[in-house]
Amino acid sequence: MTKIPRLAALALCGLAAAACSPIYKLDIQQGNLLSKPLVDSLKPGMTKHQVTLVMGSPSVVSPFDKNRWDYVSTQRHGNGRMETKDLTLYFEGDALGRIEGDYFAENPQELIKEATKYKRQYPDDKRPDDDKKKKQGSQG
DSSP, rough: HEEEEHHHHHHHHHHHHHSSOOSSOOEEEEOOOOHHHHTOOOTTBBHHHHHHHHHHHSSEOOOSSSEEEEEEEEEETSOOEEEEEEEEEEEEEEEEEEEEOOOOOOOOHHHHHHHTTTTTOOOEEEEEHHHHHHHHHOOO
């Protein structure tokens, strides 16, 4: 008799765990969000400080080669496969020597627009339109 309640409890736990499985998976972007204009703004001869101001901190700085910076970005759309892009910057001393690799050429504004279809709000989206126009007018 004790086996039946245990078996029923085990079956109930299994059904509960199966019900928790998500049907829909969000798009996930991790790492450095690099746009084409951002990468195109890099010029040979820029200092490490200038590159950091433009690109942000690198994902990886090799402990064996301080003159190589790697920027890594991954994207997964829903249940699809994960795509990885690597952008490597090589320095000669303190100056940018060459750039290798690739990046997601999507515009960050397009990524935000894409995310808003999932009812996500970002700080800029929460402000009234008048405040957004004032901010844009003061930047230009």
